[in-house]
Amino acid sequence: xxxxxxxxxxxxxxxxxxxxxxxxxxxxxxxxxxxxxxxxxxxxxxxxxxxxxxxxxxxxxxxxxxxxxxxxxxxxxxxxxxxxxxxxxxxxxxxxxxxxxxxxxxxxxxxxxxxxxxxxxxxxxxxxxxxxxxxxxxxxxxxxxxxxxxxxxxxxxxxxxxxxxxxxxxxxxxxxxxxxxxxxxxxxxxxxxxxxxxxxxxxxxxxxxxxxxxxxxxxxxxxxxxxxxxxxxxxxxxxxxxxxxxxxxxxxxxxxxxxxxxxxxxxxxxxxxxxxxxxxxxxxxxxxxxxxxxxxxxxxxxxxxxxxxxxxxxxxxxxxxxxxxxxxxxxxxxxxxx
Numbered sequence: 001x002x003x004x005x006x007x008x009x010x011x012x013x014x015x016x017x018x019x020x021x022x023x024x025x026x027x028x029x030x031x032x033x034x035x036x037x038x039x040x041x042x043x044x045x046x047x048x049x050x051x052x053x054x055x056x057x058x059x060x061x062x063x064x065x066x067x068x069x070x071x072x073x074x075x076x077x078x079x080x081x082x083x084x085x086x087x088x089x090x091x092x093x094x095x096x097x098x099x100x101x102x103x104x105x106x107x108x109x110x111x112x113x114x115x116x117x118x119x120x121x122x123x124x125x126x127x128x129x130x131x132x133x134x135x136x137x138x139x140x141x142x143x144x145x146x147x148x149x150x151x152x153x154x155x156x157x158x159x160x161x162x163x164x165x166x167x168x169x170x171x172x173x174x175x176x177x178x179x180x181x182x183x184x185x186x187x188x189x190x191x192x193x194x195x196x197x198x199x200x201x202x203x204x205x206x207x208x209x210x211x212x213x214x215x216x217x218x219x220x221x222x223x224x225x226x227x228x229x230x231x232x233x234x235x236x237x238x239x240x241x242x243x244x245x246x247x248x249x250x251x252x253x254x255x256x257x258x259x260x261x262x263x264x265x266x267x268x269x270x271x272x273x274x275x276x277x278x279x280x281x282x283x284x285x286x287x288x289x290x291x292x293x294x295x296x297x298x299x300x301x302x303x304x305x306x307x308x309x310x311x312x313x314x315x316x317x318x319x320x321x322x323x324x325x326x327x328x329x330x331x332x333x334x335x336x337x338x
Contacts (some may be wrong), residue, residue: 006035008148019060021100024093028285029066029076029084032219037073040116040129044334048082083150090152098145102138106166108296113293120294143176143203149239153328157271158186160324161332163236165258172258177204180217193225195231224254237262239327240271243307244288247298255314268316269338270333275303285330304333311335 023029026047032038038046044054058074061067066084067074076085083092106120113120163183164170169192171180180192194204194217201219208217220231225246230237237258243251258268275284280286285301292299304321311319316335323331 016064017061017104018100019057021063021096021104022049023057023061023066023098024084025100025274027086028061029080029093030086031035032067032074032076033081033085035075037070038074042073045338072267088220090148090155090295092148092152094141094148095327098141101141103291103294107291110290110294117286117293119296122295124297132238139199141202146241147176147178147207149328150175151182153271153326154179154182156273156324156326156328157240157332159271161269161334163187163190166190167285168192168234168238169236169238170231170261171238171240173239174204175200175206177217177219178207179238179240180209180301181207181213184213184216185211191218193217193234194219194257195222196225197221208250225250225258230257232261234261235263235266237266237268238271239268241273243270244272244292244301245299247300248306248310250298251302252310255310256315259314259316259337264337266337267336268311268313268335270307270335271329272307272331272333273301273329274307274321274331274333277303279303282330304331 028043028047029044036335038058040051040055040058043049043058044051045147047054058067061080062069062074065077068077076136082088083090084096085091086093096178102121109120118124133251157179164187167189169180169183169190171177171192171194174194174196177192177194184190184192192199196204198221201221204219208214208219211217211275222231224230239254239258243254246254257270262268273288275285275289276282288300292301308319308321311333314335314337317338319333319335321331323335
């Protein structure tokens with residue numbers, strides 16, 4: 001029998017996210033790091049809460065798989081311990097905080113975005129792009145969020161696609177260098193370059209220095225949209241979570257630049273949340289497409305077949321899709337320059 005229960009789960013989806021967001025805001029999982037357990041009364045005292053909300057918060061986090069019950073107390077689940085403890089290698093809390101502070105409220109006006117086909121998180125009449133802002137705190141939140149998502153996605157990509165045959169990687173729009181750092185840690189022979197805006201390169205250089213990879217990962221300041229060509233000297237070009245920000249003509253132009261910058265045998269790797277060819281899912285890709293309506297002027301999520309067609313039109317051969325599972329992408333479409 002069909003029931004409205006699946007619809008109620010959709011209604012309650014926002015409750016789950018806001019429970020996660022407030023727990024991250026309170027630092028709950030960081031305080032429980034290392035196997036620490038707290039009772040309801042202890043949590044109430046520690047976080048300055050009454051007994052009733054403390055009990056509800058812990059129970060809700062347990063129901064979401066973020067905490068586990070241990071006798072009369074609660075402790076981090078493996079998921080929370082690995083990804084929600086501040087300072088962990090693949091800390092995901094920055095993505096939670098950015099989404100809560102930057103995109104959650106604009107999503108309440110999604111009907112406006114549908115009717116106007118205009119972004120809600122920035123003003124195209126006053127700013128050149130979503131990355132153009134006078135608010136340094138917001139920019140820091142954005143790049144921290146992207147780094148937390150990209151680090152684990154890079155690891156998943158490295159498991160799915162063998163970069164061992166490449167020597168120099170160009171990460172176009174590489175942000176704070178999460179992908180080059182992860183890949184160069186894994187592959188001692190690989191070196192990499194991040195191409196991004198000047199203020200983003202400065203942030204990438206800090207991350208690169210922290211990782212101790214200053215001799216192998218560098219940066220080049222530029223604008224991949226307006227620069228007439230991409231830096232040469234690389235045998236692999238990565239476009240990770242980039243093309244969903246832009247419309248088809250912009251993406252085709254960028255792929256043409258990639259083809260021109262690569263030597264024979266070089267590859268381009270398009271890493272994205274890919275829609276299926278019927279454009280009916282998966283939900284992560286389709287809903288990220290809705291988020292592009294909120295955040296961008298022309299962006300949307302595309303299918304693997306669409307990327308494959310664009311790559312072929314740009315002159316790439318042996319185009320194939322490599323699936324994997326990660327928070328920032330579910331696959332990579334790879335093309336080789338003949």
